[in-house]
Amino acid sequence: MPYEHRIVEPKWQARWRASRLHRTTFDAKRPKYYALDMFPYPSGSGLHVGHCEGYTATDIITRWKRMQGFNVLHPMGWDAFGLPAENYAIRTGIHPRITTEKAIANFRRQIDSVGFAYDWEREVNTTDPAYVKWTQWIFLQLWKQGLAYEGTVPINWCPSCKTGLANEEVSQGKCERCGAAVERKDMRQWLLRITRYAERLLEDLALVDWPESTLAMQRNWIGRSEGAEAVFRLVDREGWPGTEEIKAFTTRPDTLYGATYMVLSPEHPLVERITTPEQREVVRAYQAAARNKSDLERTDLAKEKTGAFTGAYAQNPVNGEKTPVWIADYVLATYGTGAIMAVPAHDQRDYEFATKFGLPIKEVVRPADGRPPEPGKAFCDDGVNVNSGVIDGLPTPEAKKKICAFLESKNLGRATVSYRLRDWVFSRQRYWGEPIPIVHCRNCGAVPVPEAELPVRLPEVERYEPTGTGESPLAGIAAWVETRCPTCGGPGRRETNTMPQWAGSCWYYLRYLDAKNDRAAWSPEVEKQWQPVDLYVGGAEHAVLHLLYARFWHKVLFDLGHVSTPEPFKKLRHQGTVLAFSYQDGMGRYHEPGEVELRGDDAFLKATGEKLKVSVEKMAKSMLNGINPDDVVAQYGADVLRLYEMFMGEFELPKPWDPRAIEGCARFLKRVWRLVEEFDAAKAPAEDPHLRLRHKTIKKVTGDLDRMAFNTAIAAMMEYVNELVGKGATREDLLTLVKLVGPFAPHLGDEAWEKLGEKGFLLQADWPTFDAALTVDAVVRLAIQVDGKVRGSVKVARDASEDEVRKQALAVPNVAKHIEGKTVRKVIVVPGRIVNIVVG
């Protein structure tokens, strides 16, 4: 009987559900394994094959771990706040909750149809009031620590999404979500003091097993740089000291003697006070111009330096020289102290500025090897100091140390560390998010909503439209906004900003541990049982956003004693993007695969026969190259989908979906099924012809699963099956094969298990073990090289002596031919591998 995936797959899915097979259990005598997928935003377009790739990987790993006797936790949930549902509500008036619920139902149906072994009894939904309650509770813990604060700061405002964004949500001056150019806007905001954790967020990256690229991105984002703060006192025109001082941050304190002017950012608070009356007008005009530039313009027009002189002078702390103070937008208000000492001889930006405005350039560092510095450019490398008073003649690293000590002794500065990381702008002026649980009271200020009154629920609104003036739609609901102050009982107003979508995902991995607990976010006992996450799988696009925010919250919770590990995610892997072929005609129009006929590597339009341009690109609606998992499941079945997802290539690399190559996986599973179905104990080989191959295959698959090398594990199973098809399988071969295949193709696994007369589910069987002695051959074929070129081979016993191997190797006719007339200088025997004969 042919294998009918349309019947078999739903049958086993129903049986798994009925027996609650995927429910999490915990037995203290066994090791635990927590495998986590980044939970999806339940979008209207449903699951795509990219989701399936990551989910399949964790599913295979957890099934394998479970067969190895681990306690396994493998949950799933929904990151369900977010703009798409809200924007849809604006257009249609349909409540985001309704849209979201529908999308979730569809996602669940799709996930179940692929046979993923999630424990749905722990499902979480970030928009569920029972979940929001604890998100708000964590916010209040942050608030109590002084880690959440209000401030009026210039923020990134997306005019299209009509909300403020965090620095992390802006990419190249554009809104990461919609691509609109962001504007700077001064607004009252809630911020989280993530900068207080900068050092630990950086240091503790040493504790995790994450992809190098992601670690690098986090390090870059945190942007630690060591340097010094130097204090420049303001002086009047005659050089008499004034009362104000400017702190400048520099990573090159060794160039302090070369500082010939100073630059403040246009927003620097001191500008107002130090600008002389004559310069006031120019300075104000420049400030206004800088303010009106978008971030994009400010960086785009970077080639040409601009600035204005304030009329003020400051005194260089080491040589007392009088340096003019300028403002320029190449100095950022948000980095370091917002002020720099300019050393045009040794900083390219300062050099350009000095050249443009005719400011002096003074050389204080020379290349150590004595070569002349390149003309027309600043010399920015390390070297040896000249014209530098107390650090004259010192190489750069020592000069840095000595000048810092000098500054410190004079109380004019000190060694310090600066970070690029900024505090996290945490409020959004939108409806569909967690309300920030704060009440504003005229007498008591910002007052937290008492924990017993959480959650603060979202009110029903008529219109979802953001006001665009910096207030959320909530601000218009007087009945909701107006409340009592929890402290004094007087009139109070609720905070109308909501939290960003990242809030819910900052701690969902903890809620899974104790998803139904209504007295606490989670209990300490289960936290200790399951934390940390052993394997976290998701897209690389969250390398800085979600992964940095979640680590931050986790560390705060760690400091408060709510979690027991310093890091939440021990091992992290990103699935590679699944690409797809797209087909374009001569007019540049895209055609979907159904309209295309493939012949070899070429593609033709069925209707006209026109040859089409084939390219490999990201899946996108506009290119009509999306692959819908529903279609794949319908045509080939979930097992084939899962197997192909893993067989395409290395898990972490991008790889193209080839609609033809999936056939190979379908064929493989058919062969497995036929072996099982046609098995006849009476006709099976009497001896055990595949003993060694079987043990080798177990070893290979087990080792590959450990490295998440799914593609080579599948290749090893294919080799095994090819052998079994050719030479006949024993019952032992089939039991082993089915166990190995099971995690990859669980429906076929259970069907075959049952067909072989075994009881229970495959998931309850033991993972096969191997005997190391049986994974090597007794007789091996060694290649013989002469001067590194293969000239023949010999078959010898694995443990043959070196002398024996050498004797046989030299006797091989073709080898002898190549040695003839030459002296054998050396014979290298690598046991079990190769023989190399070096001749002269």
Place this chain on the structure above:
RNA sequence: GCCGGAGUGGCGGAAUGGCAAACGCAGCGGAUUCAAAAUCCGCCGUCCUUACAGACUUGAGGGUUCGAGUCCCUCCUCCGGUACCA
């Protein structure tokens, strides 16, 4: 510019410093079939050759080594991140 990753047959891709191209796709030949599909068997990097034998080949160029796709140096191309961060 800086940081990270990757360049291997027609294609997707394998290779603890030890026989490059496992496994799969496509292609070619054969068996089965009235025929086709499905299935099974075989071939399949390039050049030379009837064959044996050989030469060449992992983005380019150097180096280390008995031996390099793998290690080191220089460079090129593609992808991702980031960018006036002092």
